[in-house]
Every structure is written in structure tokens, then in C-alpha cells.
Amino acid sequence: MDPITVAVQWLHVLLGIVWFGYSLALAIFFIPAVSRLSIPTQREIAAALGDRAKPIIDVIVPIIAILGIIRGTLLGPIDSVAEVFTTAYGVTWLVALVMIVVVYLWGRFVILPAVDRLNAAPLTLDGTPTPKMETALTRAKQVTVLELLGFFVIFTCMILMRFGL
Numbered sequence: 001m002d003p004i005t006v007a008v009q010w011l012h013v014l015l016g017i018v019w020f021g022y023s024l025a026l027a028i029f030f031i032p033a034v035s036r037l038s039i040p041t042q043r044e045i046a047a048a049l050g051d052r053a054k055p056i057i058d059v060i061v062p063i064i065a066i067l068g069i070i071r072g073t074l075l076g077p078i079d080s081v082a083e084v085f086t087t088a089y090g091v092t093w094l095v096a097l098v099m100i101v102v103v104y105l106w107g108r109f110v111i112l113p114a115v116d117r118l119n120a121a122p123l124t125l126d127g128t129p130t131p132k133m134e135t136a137l138t139r140a141k142q143v144t145v146l147e148l149l150g151f152f153v154i155f156t157c158m159i160l161m162r163f164g165l
């Protein structure tokens with residue numbers, strides 16, 4: 001057991017848990033719980049959470065990717081560019097690499113604008129959602145579910161590589 005490989009994988013998995021776990025916790029615990037509060041309160045909480053999460057995610061995602069690259073190549077079985085395309089492990093690793101970029105950009109350029117539109121959508125005078133807000137909410141939910149699918153693809157790649165695929 002090489003201690004450097006253990007350390008790289010330890011940090012990679014920990015940071016992966018922070019990012020993936022944050023998205024899962026939002027979907028499973030946070031959004032359903034906060035949805036019961038008034039819309040102005042929801043917006044206040046969502047803004048504070050976004051301000052806290054965004055800069056942290058911007059730092060940890062590149063680190064997860066770099067550690068994943070090192071773990072698969074310098075500390076793993078991928079020894080040449082050809083092996084990325086000609087071995088099952090290489091292809092799975094490449095899928096994970098492409099997907100982490102896609103999921104990150106999706107969060108940044110699709111989910112965040114969808115949430116901004118949701119937060120800017122008008123309310124009725126008694127504070128209930130307008131049809132415009134309902135539409136923005138449906139869209140925000142759809143793009144968030146798609147992000148989770150991307151996470152599950154990456155997660156499945158991790159398990160496959162563990163078994164050499």
C-alpha cells in the first residue's frame with residue numbers, strides 16, 4: 001500500500017463527498033424542508049446558502065478533478081494516452097473526467113441562472129407564486145435533477161474503476 005496513493009485517494013473521496021453530498025443533501029433534505037417556509041424567507045436562505053457554497057465549490061471541483069487525474073495516471077493503471085481510449089478503465093476514467101466538467105459547467109451556467117430567474121420572479125400581492133414563478137420553479141427543478149443524473153454517472157464510474165473497468 002503506497003501512502004501517497006492512499007493520501008491522494010483519501011482527499012479525492014473526501015472532497016467528492018463534500019460536493020456530491022451537498023447536492024444530494026439539497027435535494028433530499030434542504031429544498032423539501034425550506035419549501036414549507038414563506039417565499040421571502042426561502043429566498044433569503046437560498047441567497048445566504050449560495051453565497052457560502054459557490055466559492056467553496058469553485059475551489060474543490062478542480063482539486064477533485066486534478067486528484068482524479070493523478071490517481072488514474074501517475075498513481076494508477078493509465079500509462080499512455082492510447083490506454084485512455086483502448087482500455088475499459090481508461091474509457092471509464094475519461095467519462096468521469098468529461099462528466100465532472102459537464103456537471104460543473106451545468107451548475108454554473110444552467111442551474112445558477114435558473115435559480116436567479118426563480119428568485120427574481122414576481123409574487124402576487126399576498127406573497128403567493130405567480131404563474132411566471134411556477135414556470136421558473138419547474139425549470140429549476142428539472143435542471144437540478146439533470147445535474148444529479150450527471151453525479152450518478154460519475155459515481156458509477158468510480159465504482160467501475162474500483163473493479164478495474
Ligand code: HEM
Nearest residue numbers: 013016017020065068069071072096097100154158161162
Ligand atoms: C463528484 C466527483 C467525484 C466523486 C464523488 C468521486 C468519488 C470517488 C470515490 C468514492 C472513489 C473510491 C472508489 C472505490 O475505491 O471504491 C474514487 C476513486 C477514484 N476516482 Fe473519483 N470521484 C469523483 C470524480 C472523479 C473524476 C472526475 C476522476 C477522473 C479524472 C476520478 C478518478 C478516480 C480514480 C482514478 C479513482 C481510483 C479508482 C480505482 O482504480 O480504484 N474521480 N472517486
